[in-house]
Amino acid sequence: MDSLLKPINPKKASFGRHETFALRYSWLTKGFMAFEKNKSIFSSDEATIELGVGKNMVNAIKYWLRASSMLLDTDEGLEASDLGKAIFTDKGGDPYLEDEATLWLIHWQLATNAELVTAWYWFFNCYHKAEFTSDDAAESLADFVRNNLTGKHSERTVKHEVSMILRMYCPSNSNAKAIEESLDSPLTSLKLVAAIDDQHFYRSYGNLQPSLPIELIGYAANEIFNQRQTETLPIADLMYGQKDGIALGSVFRLTESALLAKLEDLVKAYPNIFQINETAGVNQLYRQDSTTESLxxxxxxxQPTR
Known part of the structure; x- marks a missing residue:
């Protein structure tokens, strides 16, 4: 089955497409609903009025909808994804982002879309430093780009992506403008990145993530099974990813024991779909029903009662 995951492709990478505008709380909802009413809204002169933002922000809203796979690029043009419809329509799961699980979902979509949000993919799948400065991370990202990607990418733009990631994920404790920006960035509530002492030294490491529901673990794991076209995944691969692959544990900043606990709970909830077994001394997650849709x-x- 198809997967929305887009692991790293040396020929397909994007930096700075957000036009320096971090994702804001209302943007995905406003943008998706406007698109459902008018498929050409983002190229329309009415977009600034309909969305209540300037032209550059219109482009940013479109970008974040594509980056989070709520809208997909197809041969016929831009289309709403089944995922977007499941969340943002009138009968959707959480159109106004009132449930933290939806923020985890948006985070997962960004961190696993290496084509459109390459720096996010790198930071959450490949960058394993628990404590770092913004300059350290920027240099590491620039090295990753030089060593793994083809084509020309502005080093200045690449390095600036780290600042954007920190703005979107790290609650601010400095000036009023930065605090206002962080309050408007929904992903700060996940607490996946924290500033230490000042805004130049940061921490991002594994935790228990009690607010991360097992259904989202099931969704994410099923997407990896589909993308890898396999029915067996070593739990170590789910934690850290294969080379340049998607790392479920790392994306959600889970500890190894926390990931295993989540997977054990997943197996208890869905015993007909998933099992954990040890093969040749390696703990593996097995998918027993490959027809199950991730959604x-x-x-x-x-919708637990439906």
């Missing part, structure tokens, strides 16, 4: 898990979470 099934999200529907169970958002």
């Amino acid at each position: 099934t898990f999200l529907r169970h979470y958002y």
Whole structure:
């Protein structure tokens, strides 16, 4: 089955497409609903009025909808994804982002879209420093780009992506403008990045993540099974990813024991779909039903009585 995951492709990478505008709380909802009413809204003169933002912000809203796979680029043009419809329509799971699970979902979509949000993919799948400065991370990202990607990428633009990631994920404790920006960036509530002492030294490491529901773990794991076209995944691969692959544990900043606990709970909830077994001394997650749609898990979470 198809997967929305887009692991690293040396020929397909994007930096700075957000036009320096971090994702804001209302943007995905406003943009998706406007697109559902008018498929050409983002190229329309009415976009600034309909969305209540300037032209550059219109482009940023479109970008974040594509980056989070709520809208997809197809041969016929831009289309709403089944995922976007499942979240943002009138009967969707959480159109106004009132449930933290939806923020985890948006985070997952960004961190696993290496084509459109390359720096996010790198930071959450490949960068394993628990404590770092913004300059350290920027240099490491620039090295990753030089060593793994083809084509020309402005080093200045590449390095600036780290600042954008920190703005979107790290609650601010400095000036009023930065605090206002962080309050308007929904992903800060996930607490995946924290500033230490000042805004130049940061911490991002594994935790228990009690607010991360197992249904989202099921959705994410099923997407990896689909993308890898396999029915067996070593749990170590789910934690850290294969080379340049998607690392579920790392994306959600789970500890190894926390990931295993989440997977054990997933198996208890869905014993007909998943099993954990040891093969040749390696703990592995098995998928027993390859016909299961990834969205099934999200529907169970958002609409448990249906």
